[in-house]
Amino acid sequence: MVAGLSLTIISRFEMLPGQAGTCRRLPKPIFFPELGVVGEPNKSGAPNPMGKLRSQLMRDNGSTASALHQTAEQFHILVDSVEEYAIYMLDPNGNVVTWNTGAQKIKGYTVEEIVGKNFACFYTAEDVAAGKPEANLREAARYRHIRDHGLRVRKDGSTFEAEVVLTVLRDDEGNIRGYSKVTRDITDQIRSREFEAEKIAAEKASKAKDDFLAALSHELRMPLTPALAAATYLENNAPKLPPEFVEDVRIIMRNVKLQARLIDDLLDLTRITRGKLRLDLESCDAHTIIRNAIETAGSAIAAKKLNLLTKFNAKEHLILADCIRLQQVFWNLINNAVKFTPPGGQIVIRTVNDDRGRFHFEITDTGIGIERERLASLFTPFEQADASVARQFGGLGLGLAISKHLIDLHHGTIEAESRGRSFGATFKVTLDTAREEIGKTDLDSRAPTGPPKRLRILLVEDHRETRHTLSRLLSHFGHEVLTADNKQSALEILGSGKVNVLLCDIGLPDGSGYEVISQAKRKPIKAVAITGFGTEEDLRRSKEAGFDLHLVKPVDLHELHTVLDEVAA
Numbered sequence: 001m002v003a004g005l006s007l008t009i010i011s012r013f014e015m016l017p018g019q020a021g022t023c024r025r026l027p028k029p030i031f032f033p034e035l036g037v038v039g040e041p042n043k044s045g046a047p048n049p050m051g052k053l054r055s056q057l058m059r060d061n062g063s064t065a066s067a068l069h070q071t072a073e074q075f076h077i078l079v080d081s082v083e084e085y086a087i088y089m090l091d092p093n094g095n096v097v098t099w100n101t102g103a104q105k106i107k108g109y110t111v112e113e114i115v116g117k118n119f120a121c122f123y124t125a126e127d128v129a130a131g132k133p134e135a136n137l138r139e140a141a142r143y144r145h146i147r148d149h150g151l152r153v154r155k156d157g158s159t160f161e162a163e164v165v166l167t168v169l170r171d172d173e174g175n176i177r178g179y180s181k182v183t184r185d186i187t188d189q190i191r192s193r194e195f196e197a198e199k200i201a202a203e204k205a206s207k208a209k210d211d212f213l214a215a216l217s218h219e220l221r222m223p224l225t226p227a228l229a230a231a232t233y234l235e236n237n238a239p240k241l242p243p244e245f246v247e248d249v250r251i252i253m254r255n256v257k258l259q260a261r262l263i264d265d266l267l268d269l270t271r272i273t274r275g276k277l278r279l280d281l282e283s284c285d286a287h288t289i290i291r292n293a294i295e296t297a298g299s300a301i302a303a304k305k306l307n308l309l310t311k312f313n314a315k316e317h318l319i320l321a322d323c324i325r326l327q328q329v330f331w332n333l334i335n336n337a338v339k340f341t342p343p344g345g346q347i348v349i350r351t352v353n354d355d356r357g358r359f360h361f362e363i364t365d366t367g368i369g370i371e372r373e374r375l376a377s378l379f380t381p382f383e384q385a386d387a388s389v390a391r392q393f394g395g396l397g398l399g400l401a402i403s404k405h406l407i408d409l410h411h412g413t414i415e416a417e418s419r420g421r422s423f424g425a426t427f428k429v430t431l432d433t434a435r436e437e438i439g440k441t442d443l444d445s446r447a448p449t450g451p452p453k454r455l456r457i458l459l460v461e462d463h464r465e466t467r468h469t470l471s472r473l474l475s476h477f478g479h480e481v482l483t484a485d486n487k488q489s490a491l492e493i494l495g496s497g498k499v500n501v502l503l504c505d506i507g508l509p510d511g512s513g514y515e516v517i518s519q520a521k522r523k524p525i526k527a528v529a530i531t532g533f534g535t536e537e538d539l540r541r542s543k544e545a546g547f548d549l550h551l552v553k554p555v556d557l558h559e560l561h562t563v564l565d566e567v568a569a
Contacts, residue, residue: 082100082101082102083101083102083105084102084184085100085102085106085182085183085184086100086102086103086105086106086107086181086182086183086184087100087102087103087180087181087182088100088103088180088181089169089178089179089180089181090119090178090179090180090181091178092176092177092178092179093118094118094119094120094133094134094137094179095116095117095118095119096114096115096116096117096118096119097115097178098115099111099114099115103183106154106160106183106185107122107152107154107155107183108154108155108156109155113155118133119133119181120133120134121153122152122153122183123152123153124151124152124153124159127150127151136148136166137166137179139166140166140167140168140179141168141176144167144168145165145166145167145168146165146166147163147164147165148162148163148164148166149161149162149163149164149186150162150164152164152183160185160187161185161186161187161189161190162183162184162185162186163183163184163186164181164182164183164184165181165182166179166180166181167179167180167181210535217263217532217533217534218507218531218532218533218553219532220259220263220532221260221263221532221534221552221553221554222463222466222532222553223465224256224259224260224553224554225463225466225469225470225530225553225554225555226463226465226466226468226469226470227252227256227554228253228256228257228260228554228555228557229466229469229470229472229473229554229555229557230469231249231252231253231256232253232473232557233469233472233473233476234249235249235250235253236476237476250299251299256554257296257554260554264534265398265399265402268398268402272401272402272405277405277406277409278536279321279322279325279409279410280322280324281320281321281322282320282321282322282323283318283319283320283434284318284319284320284321284323284326285317285318286314286317286318286319286321286326286351286359286361286431287312287314287317287351289323289326289327289330290310290312290330290349290351290361292327293327293330293331293334294308294310294334294349296331297331297334297335297338300335300338300339301338301347304338304341304342304343304344304345305343305344306338306341306343306344306345306346306347307344307345307346307347308346308347308348308349309346309347309348309349310348310349310350311348311349311350311351312350312351313350313351313352314351314352314353314359314360315353316353316357316359316433317351317359317433318433318434319359319410319431319432319433319434320432320434321410321431322406322410325406325409325410326406326410328402328403328406329403329406329407329414329429330361330429332399332400332402332403333361333363333403333427333429334347334349334363335399336399336400336427337363337364337365337367337425337427340365340367340368340425341365341366341367341368341424342366342367342368345365345366345367346365346366347363347364347365347366348363348364348365349361349362349363350362350363350364353433354430357433358430358431358432358433359430359431359432359433360428360429360430361428361429361430361431362426362427362428362429363426363427364424364425364426365424365425365426366424367424367425368421368422368424369418369419369420369421369422369423369424369425370416370418370420370421370425371418371420371421372418372419372420375416375417375418378400378416379400379401379403379404379414379416380401381398381401400416407429407431410431411431411432412429412430412431412432413428413429413430414427414428414429414430415427415428416428453568454478454479454480454568455479455480455500455501455564455567455568456479456480456482456497456498456499456500456501457474457479457480457481457482457499457500457501457502457503457564458482458483458484458490458493458494458499458501458502458503458504459471459474459481459482459483459484459503459504460483460484460485460487460489460490460502460503460504460505460508460513460516461483461485461503461504461505461530462485462486462505462507462508462509463505464485466553467483467485470503470530470555471483473557477561477564479564482499485509486508486509486510486511487508487509487510487511487512487515487516488510488511490504490508490516491516491519494516494519494520494523495519498523499520499523499525500525500526500567501525501526501527501528501564501567502516502517502520502525502526502527502528503528503530503560504516504517504520504527504528504529504530504547505529505530505531506529506531506533506538506542507531507533513529513531513545513547514541514545517529517545517546517547518545518546520546521546526548526563526567527546527547527548527549528547528548528549528550528551528560528563529542529547529549529550529551530551530553530555531550531551531552531553532552532553533552534550534552538550549563
């Protein structure tokens, strides 16, 4: 390195008084301990061996001095051409004696401006008041050279992060002749390290946030499963209930599903920000998906006595899409229209094809409307029309942000229109249509179909209410249900008899569902993980462990029923 080189070479050059800004080597006496020479005659005629020696020494010394002068010239050119380092000399009092190109570039002073000034002008006012310049000279004199890091001041008053090497120069008697100083601007390196540290800290914070959301969603989902299972059981036995209780059951189911949707939105947002939201593409009938979304929101529409009009005019409505995610988008838009439209209002849903055959979905309501200046931020996470909207209507402000991201992943567009407050709103979605029908899916297959074949099911769940309600519901469906609340009991049941299906929680008091599945897969068995953990990593681990399906709580009982029907078939 130049800095290291300069410490070795600069210290061997004297500073000549009156020649500020230059470095030159003063040659020391050269001694030859053994010379075989013939002496010249002295005045008395006797041989004078020193005559020839003196002549020889003068010739040799002159040639050495010339070589050293050339070396000094070359080194001076080298030091002066260095731009990345400020290399300069100080006298014993700390006044600047020499100045190179790098020093001028880094510190901003020309040779004429700085030579003769004390190097304390490079320090901050705080450092000067604390006596740091003098302290650095004393330390260099004591330890031969020192390294220092800190702020230094340029001519224009700006500061930079500096790495400094200060070396003392002494004569043969040990007296201080001055100091050499090498300074490097390391501001960019410091910023780079700070940026990298901030990046690592941000990644750690993001992971901590994701872990927190995953744990939070698990805890929030836990009580929803038994509530949803119990409500489903009551709905299936509606004829046995007093008529006034039937609507109460529907209210319970609707709000449990809404709570689950809010939790899913939080996790979806995490997946989106991490770029880990995946699509399972298949050919979908958009009209069927929209009807399913309307049916999901049906009880809310009926509760507010809204007038819903549908005009399905699109002739081409098959779309290559993730049917579940697309239904999520349509449900979000329908749910927003229902939420922000007053009782007795109207919602119109219309579909058409444009000249290019693309599918257009449009939903218009007579609700509270949106201020035009807020339309641009409407699809930003946690944004709503204004604070009063959040207070009055609730919600996290995630639905539209997630919907936009999902439509973007489908290479479509979504936009909002409104003339302002109290003029209602219109949302439009545009998607490409699929020209050929491939593996058509309309989601109707998710509904339970007919009485299933009786299966022997092992339900492993440590949450008592969830275990009780799921067990009763599965028995109601006609299956034989064995239950276990820990890993050891589950393994004993698996070892004692035939089980067709394993429904297993992941988190167990004495182990995990992964340990259970490792034993269960030694036999032909269908295994379904039922857990509150639903991140992409959880799904991956579940699949790698051997589970055939991963259901996130609250369990979609129609999906569970479909899986059991497939096993029984």
